[in-house]
Amino acid sequence: MGYRLGIDIGATKTKLILLNPQGKIAAREQIRTESIGSVEPIATRAGQALEGILARAKLPRSRLQACGIGVAGQLDPKSGVIDDSPNLQWFGVQFKKPMEQALGLKIRMANDVNAAAWGEYWFGSKRTCPNLAAVFVGSGIGGGFVINGSLVEGASGTAAEVGHAIFRENGLRCDCGRLGCHEAYAGGVPMEKRMRKLAGQGKAPLVAKMVQGELSRINTRTIADAAKRGDPKAGRIWKDAVLSLCVLAANLVSLLNPERLVLGGGVIEGNPSLVPTIRKFVDERAVALSARKVEIIQSQLKGDAIALGAAALVEL
Numbered sequence: 001m002g003y004r005l006g007i008d009i010g011a012t013k014t015k016l017i018l019l020n021p022q023g024k025i026a027a028r029e030q031i032r033t034e035s036i037g038s039v040e041p042i043a044t045r046a047g048q049a050l051e052g053i054l055a056r057a058k059l060p061r062s063r064l065q066a067c068g069i070g071v072a073g074q075l076d077p078k079s080g081v082i083d084d085s086p087n088l089q090w091f092g093v094q095f096k097k098p099m100e101q102a103l104g105l106k107i108r109m110a111n112d113v114n115a116a117a118w119g120e121y122w123f124g125s126k127r128t129c130p131n132l133a134a135v136f137v138g139s140g141i142g143g144g145f146v147i148n149g150s151l152v153e154g155a156s157g158t159a160a161e162v163g164h165a166i167f168r169e170n171g172l173r174c175d176c177g178r179l180g181c182h183e184a185y186a187g188g189v190p191m192e193k194r195m196r197k198l199a200g201q202g203k204a205p206l207v208a209k210m211v212q213g214e215l216s217r218i219n220t221r222t223i224a225d226a227a228k229r230g231d232p233k234a235g236r237i238w239k240d241a242v243l244s245l246c247v248l249a250a251n252l253v254s255l256l257n258p259e260r261l262v263l264g265g266g267v268i269e270g271n272p273s274l275v276p277t278i279r280k281f282v283d284e285r286a287v288a289l290s291a292r293k294v295e296i297i298q299s300q301l302k303g304d305a306i307a308l309g310a311a312a313l314v315e316l
Contacts, residue, residue, distance in 0.1 A: 117144025
């Protein structure tokens with residue numbers, strides 16, 4: 001096995017991690033994404049960043065075997081087309097060909113949380129947990145499933161889009177255009193948008209005071225803290241978000257019967273008390289035998305999960 005490159009393309013930043021033949025991190029780089037509406041800008045920057053990594057590592061390109069890329073959105077790994085990536089405004093775009101051309105490598109692409117799930121499995125759970133589910137809660141909500149040691153991607157690569165499972169029929173409108181998705185209630189960006197709107201209307205004075213009137217500073221931690229301090233609007237938003245994540249986790253445990261449920265993403269990292277809260281709900285509401293079997297943990301790889309998982313995907 002040669003050197004492998006893993007890339008995590010997010011809405012604002014892109015992370016590149018180079019793995020050596022032993023699966024250890026040999027080098028890393030972070031660059032800005034800034035590729036709204038078009039793949040070509042980030043493809044060009046990623047190619048330039050790779051050249052820098054190889055130069056610093058004194059590694060000839062011939063020793064670089066392949067590249068895996070995790071990117072947010074609904075995509076087809078076979079055709080290389082990203083059907084829907086709202087945060088990047090990529091809709092029906094060909095992703096694989098321009099990235100391969102810019103990198104000079106064959107790539108294996110995957111949804112970002114599918115890649116993260118594979119990373120958590122490959123680097124942390126492989127020997128003990130062949131059945132794993134991952135839910136990452138950041139700007140939105142994504143999922144990934146490893147069943148009997150195999151990554152589940154589905155017929156069109158869109159398996160495990162758990163953020164767009166229905167939480168409340170005819171509920172809040174999600175950024176996907178549909179009503180009642182889990183992401184509309186517990187995704188970081190939707191929560192922050194709701195809170196900023198209410199604070200801007202003068203309906204959440206405590207929240208506005210907490211950020212000294214700079215509404216752009218409102219994040220999920222602000223909402224959680226304001227809820228604890230008794231702000232009714234923040235309390236409602238946070239209560240909805242917590243219940244959404246608890247219901248989602250319990251349903252996944254009942255449906256998939258995993259040995260491990262991994263929770264990650266910025267919302268989880270910023271609010272670690274969510275993990276025991278979700279654990280308690282799963283114990284009370286999921287299928288009893290499945291609930292007793294499952295271990296619910298915070299992501300071990302954290303911010304590196306997507307890039308590491310993408311690099312490991314080239315072995316599939």
